[in-house]
Amino acid sequence: MNKISSARISRLIGNWRASEGKISQQLSLAIAKLIAARELPVGGVLPSERALATALAVSRGTVVVAYASLRDAGILDSRHGSGHRIIASATTSGTVHTRLAGEVLARPQDIDMTSGALPPSPVLTRMLAALRGADLEGVATGLGYDAAGLPTLRWAVARYYTDLGLPTHPDNILITSGAQQAVWLLANALVDASDAVVVEDPVYRGSLEAFHRRNARIIPVVVTQHGLNMEQLEKALRNRPKLLYLFPEAHNPTGRSLDEASRRHLVRLLERYPTFLVEDGAQTELSTLAETTPRPLAGQMNPEMVATIGTLSKLFWGGLRIGWIRSAPSVIKRLASFKAVDDLGCSMFDQHIAVGLLENIAEARIYRHQEVAGHLKIAEDLIAEHAQGRWHWARPAAGTAMWIHMPGVDTVALCQEAQRHRLFLSPGSGYSAHENFGDFIRLPFVRPPATMQFAIDTICNLTADA
Structure with a gap:
């Protein structure tokens, strides 16, 4: 039975209460929009009214009425003991929704803390x-x-890795539309349905979506503050x-980096059990501790069994889609053959600018x-002052977000409630x-102090009784 969890619906549904009515x-x-967008598949079983009500921070009666409306529209079939099964796709007002329907852009007065993206670097704006x-x-x-x-640009990226101590030729480089396309290309080129893919737990959300779309068997390996x-x-x-897909440096979302002993252990394991490694280095340049960039693991491995992902989005700007x-x-x-089918290649003008940026x-x-x-220092001071020991986190070694433990708090429900206060958050x-x-929760800290103050105050107020 293809059960759809309330946590998944909460993550996909986005700012669903922005409309009137x-x-x-x-x-x-x-929910109908998610079904139309195929984010909730026909044949899937929706969560119980009580479970979804808890996740969305609404009354059970609200979910009961919503499900009844979907039944009346011929989209759901509800039977005792079998749950609420999706039996048909959905359209709304005659329009088929072809994008993730819950992904609604935040209004100007909303504060979006779901992304850790940085503003443009002055190096870019000056150029x-x-x-x-x-x-x-x-x-x-x-x-x-x-x-x-x-x-x-391929020559410039090759020099980038050579300068890090990893000799590289342009033939070793494929330019992509950001690190996200790199993940998707690797998933589509290397993974077939039912293939086992090992990932960290937690792990970057975009990679999970890429491997889910390939119908891979995802095998999670726990990541803690100790590695x-x-x-x-x-x-x-x-x-x-x-x-095997992982972040040896600057893990997303925890911000941890493997120490030297762990890196050596990992290399030995991959020598003993040869497995193709996707080394995601999207955040490698965003150290909170040192200005030096570590040498990729690829330098210690069979070159035929590793792919390393990089990007300019973090150092310069997310709007520059060059990875x-x-x-x-x-x-x-x-x-490259997969990319040619996908988009024929990246913008030549963006690539030209990227050469100068490197x-x-x-x-x-x-x-x-x-x-x-x-x-990070500002965010930590604000949390220490306002959370009063109720939140627990390890200082990230790199990246732009904090991975915060809130014992006793249902963060899926918290994030839904926060939306009603104009604050968008990402549950763990x-x-x-x-x-x-x-x-x-994953809380980006690269926001103006006033924004961080508002976000932390709002979360503290919503979790005061937890």
């Missing part, structure tokens, strides 16, 4: 201000398509999974390090293959 009508409409038409004129040559990426559970990892690798994959030339050629990477590192470390269960961490 009765709450029950808004809820039935939001853009200095650009003239003549600087870009030479880019517009040929047909404008290159699935593998602009050759000069990756190596015993669990060895047990998982013994069963010969298709792929990459570093791997063996044979893997890069296969990935030439100024030292300055960008210093700026981001100071920015991230300063914001959304970062887990098995929807664990129901009393954790």
